[in-house]
Amino acid sequence: xxxRRLITVSVLTAFIVLTSYTITVLNVLGELPPRSxxxxxxxxxxxxxTPWLNYFSAMAPETVTAILWDYRxxxxxxxxxxxxxxxxxxxxxxxxxxxxxxxGYVGLSKIVRVVSRVLIPVNIxxxxxxxxxxxxxxxxxxxAGSAMAVAPLIxxxxxxxxxxxxxxxxxxxxxxxxxxxxxxxxxxxxxxLALGLLSGGxxxxxxxxxxxxxxxxxxxxxxxxxxxxxxxxxxxxxIAVFAGFTIIFILLSIPEDVAREALHGKH
Amino acid sequence: MFEAFFTLFLMxxxxxxxxxxxxxxxxxxxxxxAVLFSALQSMCYAFLYYILMAPDIxxxxxxVSIGLYPAAIxxxxxxxxxxE
Numbered sequence: 001x002x003x004r005r006l007i008t009v010s011v012l013t014a015f016i017v018l019t020s021y022t023i024t025v026l027n028v029l030g031e032l033p034p035r036s037x038x039x040x041x042x043x044x045x046x047x048x049x050t051p052w053l054n055y056f057s058a059m060a061p062e063t064v065t066a067i068l069w070d071y072r073x074x075x076x077x078x079x080x081x082x083x084x085x086x087x088x089x090x091x092x093x094x095x096x097x098x099x100x101x102x103x104g105y106v107g108l109s110k111i112v113r114v115v116s117r118v119l120i121p122v123n124i125x126x127x128x129x130x131x132x133x134x135x136x137x138x139x140x141x142x143x144a145g146s147a148m149a150v151a152p153l154i155x156x157x158x159x160x161x162x163x164x165x166x167x168x169x170x171x172x173x174x175x176x177x178x179x180x181x182x183x184x185x186x187x188x189x190x191x192x193l194a195l196g197l198l199s200g201g202x203x204x205x206x207x208x209x210x211x212x213x214x215x216x217x218x219x220x221x222x223x224x225x226x227x228x229x230x231x232x233x234x235x236x237x238x239i240a241v242f243a244g245f246t247i248i249f250i251l252l253s254i255p256e257d258v259a260r261e262a263l264h265g266k267h
Numbered sequence: 268m269f270e271a272f273f274t275l276f277l278m279x280x281x282x283x284x285x286x287x288x289x290x291x292x293x294x295x296x297x298x299x300x301a302v303l304f305s306a307l308q309s310m311c312y313a314f315l316y317y318i319l320m321a322p323d324i325x326x327x328x329x330x331v332s333i334g335l336y337p338a339a340i341x342x343x344x345x346x347x348x349x350x351e
Contacts, residue, residue: 005294009290142327143326143327143330147326147329147330149335150330150335249338252339252342256346
């Protein structure tokens, strides 16, 4: 048994070392990334925040957010839609399963509960700052939403899921929040177009800053803080992702016997 | 110069640890321990992403792969059996 394990580990190690060696030192796949792609990175880095080239710029110092919600914004919209449908499918799987009685929960020990009470506000502040500062520092809506989703997860584990319900964070409210987040993302994606149509001008779907053919765009900053559509997208994505993950954890925390009882009846 | 060597040293330390953690996660029969090994691998990857200067990935990787994903798997294990 030990010999077999040893052989497996040796073969695996040899495979990893040889693959890394052939790809990095021997360059069997050619240069990675290929030289022909490098001007693309150069272009993004050089135009994401250039007020003197505003027809090309996303006007956000955070290049990754600029790429995600401006240069390839439609991709991110579809990713958000995929995540939304995954959550919808989970809710559909758990339909009709609801635990009626609540209260009387004990939770984990007092030490864990006190530490959680101290840490959860910190978690919320960090998540909000990742979302709001998404246009100037690393971060953005998805990052902030998943960081924020850790807070209800800790609450479910340390206290109980009835605790969340008691505090008003029910499944239905979260579904509504998730819908609102998605509607916000949708509205932000056609905001410039709507402004264009109202003012009789010309604009694109998913337009952020003015372009040469479509001079209508969103203000690049609010009181000196980089904004545009990126800030709106980040905030609504933050709400949508947070609500989505929390719904999943509320559903997953339903005990198996309760789910079985709801599906098959008491027998 | 020292920083470059330190970075390289950290990468050379964390990459094998993550590979060993993956191996242990796959072969471990106790599912709870397997989740912990998987979280260890995620932790190594989070450090590696940070060393490779991808803070955006780190910010999403830390909550998802060290917090949410092991928690989801633990909830699912509770619904089945603890050992394979």
